Amino acid sequence: MIAANVPHLPDGDSPDLILVPATPEERIASIKLNSIAWKGPLDVETYIAREDHLYSQRLTRDGLTCWILVDGTEPEGDRTILSSCETYQKKALLAHDGQVEDVSTHGIGSVYCRPEFRGKGYAKRMLEELSRKLDTWKMEKQPRGRALFTILFSDIGKKFYAQFGWRPFSSSHMVLPARAKGELSNGATGKCATRDLYAEDVDKHMCNGTVIANLCEEMRVASKKSQTATVAILPDFDHFVWHWAREEFFAQQLFSHRAPPTIKGAGNDDARVYCAWNRNFGETPEDSVLYILRWVYDEPTSPEQEQVLVQAMAGILRRAQHEAKEWGLSTVEFWNPEPLLQKAVKVLDPDAEVVHREKSSISSLRWTGDEHGLGQDVEWVLNEKYTWC
Ligand SMILES: CC(C)(COP(=O)(O)OP(=O)(O)OC[C@H]1O[C@@H](n2cnc3c(N)ncnc32)[C@H](O)[C@@H]1OP(=O)(O)O)[C@@H](O)C(=O)NCCC(=O)NCCS
Known part of the structure; x- marks a missing residue:
């Protein structure tokens, strides 16, 4: 028997699942959900205020997206958040063949699935979907119309994100x-x-x-x-x-x-x-x-x-x-x-x-430059703490 307050949970590979930008209300709901992991010494309301404060900064105010994995058959405004994360658009430099280009990338952070939904494949599904979305997300003004790479900092070791293309770099x-x-x-x-x-x-x-x-x-x-x-x-x-x-x-x-x-x-x-x-x-x-x-x-x-x-x-x-x-x-x-x-x-x-480091803050980068004739490998310079998000 299923308890009345537990929603029916779809499979992680269900064709109904979609990854969408959260509405402002859903963003707050996802921050509340992940607060148990990341609020540190703050109470929940202060943690939300902190996240809003960070959101309002120049680095993030135009480029931050909160993503949620939901069942697409549920109506907006009443969707169960199965998994969530944030992406931050960042300016970057790309050097190849004696030239340097200004490019744009995304950093991924706050990858989260609430404890009672874990182990069902939701985070995996979210990252699969995300890896495809980020190729073109907010890249309209880029000469190639695509991101050539994206980054994240894994706190769960070197394997999980590598299966979606985010390879561990020097950490x-x-x-x-x-x-x-x-x-x-x-x-x-x-x-x-x-x-x-x-x-x-x-x-x-x-x-x-x-x-x-x-x-x-x-x-x-x-x-x-x-x-x-x-x-x-x-x-x-x-x-x-x-x-x-x-x-x-x-x-x-x-x-x-x-x-x-x-x-x-x-x-x-x-x-x-x-x-x-x-x-x-x-x-x-x-x-x-x-x-x-x-x-x-x-x-x-x-x-x-x-x-x-x-x-x-x-x-x-x-x-x-x-x-x-x-x-x-x-x-x-x-x-x-x-x-x-x-x-x-x-x-x-x-x-x-x-x-x-083997487990926390593993600098990870997903490179798709090979699809644009830039070779299979990439070097990440200035891999310093300022890049963390
Ligand atoms: C990490 C997290 C997002 C995974 O969510 P999930 O929906 O349960 O993940 P999935 O069901 O899609 O995938 C499960 C896989 O996640 C990996 N995983 C989960 N937690 C992990 C951990 N702490 N360390 C290493 N791998 C982990 C395992 O490889 C597992 O694989 P398995 O099925 O072969 O055992 C979730 O456990 C979470 O929110 N944890 C707390 C916050 C956190 O640490 N986020 C990551 C920040 S980098």
Whole structure:
């Protein structure tokens, strides 16, 4: 006998199932459903307010779509949400054959199925449908009329999304503990001219036209020597503002007695190295992290320059450790560290190692450029935390 309040559930492969953009009411309903997984320390109403706050940011206000898998025979306004997710349209760069193009992509997030509906194939069906929809979704203005790739960050390992084409890419990080200002760590000299960066500094030093032009040029030159196409999510200021909107919302809720966090990164003008960060407040201090969203620096051209740069990076990391402590976070982390950054971490902690993630935040990319003569493989550069959604 079926209890009266349990709806009849279709099979995951039923021809009646459709994937559609949610109405505003259905979007709120899907946020309520996934709140048990992602509201963290917020109550449900505050979590919805946070999601609305993020939605209103420049990065997402025009490009966010909430998708729901429903039975197409049910009337709009009275449909059971079988599974849901969000997609965020993002600007990106594509380099191939000595040229760089501005392209558009989507990041996928909040893939969810309520516990009582799990194991019936709804998420699988949703992702199958989504992979096809995203090829052309909001791509009318693109020269090819199609997305050449889409990305997501899997928290459920490397296999599930790979079956729909989202292949795992490099997913490593380094971690340093939060430290109070007085605490010394190995090799930290304190001589470096590290300075705090505010939002406008991040814009000025990390998102300006020269930084983007240099990035394009590097990708263009590299693509002349390679058969493999290269993509990057455009590291524009909107990305940073979106991450900060998240931390500022949390800080307002959790630390209403103190001013919102205005220090958004650190830099060293002499060595010309800068980073932007955000504070990620989890349910406990142990899962609260200061994430470095992105690093900007010029490759050194001599061993002396390298030495200066590594010391400056170490000074910046030290500053990040202090900032993490200030806000009750347990660690400083940054993704896919280049060799120079690995050296800088070793200045502070000789035992620190690169961690290769197997389960959470697996950077994953689905490439369809081969259908457009761009080859079967693709390289993802700037695979840093700022791209996360
Ligand atoms: C992950 C989730 C969306 C799957 O929804 P679902 O409708 O039950 O999934 P399906 O029935 O279509 O597919 C089941 C498959 O999901 C995979 N899967 C589900 N949860 C998983 C987990 N925690 N780790 C790894 N794989 C998992 C399994 O491969 C399973 O395959 P199997 O049938 O061979 O065992 C759902 O469990 C959920 O909402 N979890 C909480 C939120 C979450 O973690 N979302 C993913 C964020 S990246």
